[in-house]
Amino acid sequence: MNRRAKRRMRRKRRMKRRLRFIGFVLLAMLIIFIWNNKLFVEGNKDTSEAGETFKVVIDPGHGGSDVGATGISGLYEKDFTLSLSKKIKKILEKEEQIEVYMTREDDTFISTEDLYRPKFANELNADLYISIHGNTFSDSDVSGTESFYFHDESKYFADLIHRHVVNATGFNDRGVKAKDFFVVRYVDMPAVLLEIGYLTNPQEEQKMLDDGFQYSIATSIVDGIKEYLEIE
Ligand SMILES: [Zn+2]
Structure with missing residues (x-):
């Protein structure tokens, strides 16, 4: 090998x-x-868990020209649901970890056709959905608290809230049932529809119209929400 070739090899090496x-x-x-x-991402996750907040949607049933049930005294279900929902909202607003939203804040009609109520909750990416109602029946003797869910994923939540509400109303426990109500069907989060009591039953209606009674129901619902979300 000549010197030039050696130099070229060394240069290559x-x-x-x-x-x-x-x-x-x-x-x-x-x-x-x-x-x-990776550390940055994990660090971020840790801080978000510490101050975790939950979005809760309260849905006062009916509204506007949709009056819902007519109570034995002539009161409309839409007014009862709004009155109770406002109390739930007021109590929930004191919770630092909860952001509360209502599908309606006043006597507004909401069409069921465009699925506004469930869409409202889905677009918010809410964590929980609670629809408030009062029951009705032709026989004024019929009474009690009854709760409904649709998706299996909602059953635990529905059972838990129902237990709290039945304790607060002291009404006949009509149980928790799976039923195809559109509000609990078309939401993407655990959801329950509460029939607090029968507005067509004179004793129940009288209690349900009482502000103090409504506050105790509102408190029981908030207690159920906090227990479900594991908030102290
Ligand atoms: Zn209703």
């Missing part, structure tokens, strides 16, 4: 070593970059 070194440095930089990013 040096070049190879240099390229290997650069490759090594780039790889090390990449590992450090990924590692730092």
Whole structure:
């Protein structure tokens, strides 16, 4: 081998070593970059868990020209549901970890055709959905608290809220049932529809119209929500 050929080989080897070194440095930089990013992401997750907030939607049944049931005294279900829902909202607003939303704040008619109520909750990406109603029946002797869910994923939540509400009303426990109500069907989060009591039953209606009684029901619903979300 002549001297020129030897020099060329040495230059090639040096070049190879240099390229290997650069490759090594780039790889090390990449590992450090990924590692730092991972820590950053985990760090962020930790802080968000500490101050976790939950969105809760309260849905006062009916409204406007949709009066709902007519109570034995002539009162409309839509007014009872709004009155109770406002109390639930007021109590929930004191909870730092809960953001509360209502599908209606006043006597507004909401069409069922465009699924506004469930869409409202889905677009918010809400964590829980509670629809408030008062029951009705042709026989004024019929009474009690009854709760409904649709998706299996909602059963535990429905059972839990129902237990709290029955304790608060002291009414006959009519149980928790699966039923195809559109509000609990078309929402993407655990949802319950509460029939607090019968507005067509004179004793129940009288109690349900009482502000103090409504506050105790509202408190029981909030207690159920907090128990479900594991908020102290
Ligand atoms: Zn109703």
